[in-house]
Amino acid sequence: MSLFSFLLGEKKKTASVAKERxxxxxAHERGGRSKADYLPALQRELIAVISKYVSINPDDIKVNLERQEDLEVLEVKIELPDPGR
Amino acid sequence: MSLFSFLLGEKKKTASVAKERxxxxxAHERGGRSKADYLPALQRELIAVISKYVSINPDDIKVNLERQEDLEVLEVKIELPDPGR
Structure with missing residues (x-):
């Protein structure tokens, strides 16, 4: 299964109302000895970049960070205001 | 299956050599009438932000954009230089 079909499937499960999201x-895969842990700082900067494109209400941001073995996945979900409002 | 276990499975398939990636x-889900198409511009800015944290060789960046229904997924894969090199 491709990543796209995985996300499409996820969307169909959650998308009761056609909202903009x-x-x-x-996903950071540390090879061997890398100690770099920049995801939290990177996350703040990425949200700052995105808010140049869309107006984001901080309450509409959900952040999830998971770590296992040498994989670290940071997921940021943003529900965007309805353009019609 | 959670997104994390999906990515962990993907990693196990590809990760022959422990590289930092x-x-x-x-993933942009357009609700109803939104015409906003900012992913390509957003992608360039996100890579610029990331290169503040890690040195990135443009040849090591793979970009994949898929669109279906109202879902658009932009995937950027970056192989990072081995910290030991």
Whole structure:
């Protein structure tokens, strides 16, 4: 299954109401000795960049960080205001 | 299946050599009438932000954009230089 079909499937499960949503996923795979842990700082900057394109209400941002083995996945879900409002 | 277990499974399939990799996924779900198409511009800015944290060789960046129904997914895969090199 491709990533696209995975996300399409997820969308169909949750999308009861046609809302505009933006999902940012950062997956960091540390090779061997890398100690770099920049995802939290990167997350703040990415949200700052995105808010140049769309107006974001901080209450509409959900952040999820998971770590296992050498994989770290940061997921940011943003529900965007209805353009009609 | 959660997104994390999906990405962990993907990693196990591809990770023959323990390399440091960063994957950025932007999934934009357009609700109703939104015509906004900012993913390409957003992608350039996100890579600029990331290169403040890690040195990125443009040849090591793979970009994939898929659109279906009202879902648009931009995937950026970056292989990072080995910290030991």
């Amino acid at each position: 933006l999902q940012i996923i950062l | 960063l994957q950025i996924i932007l």
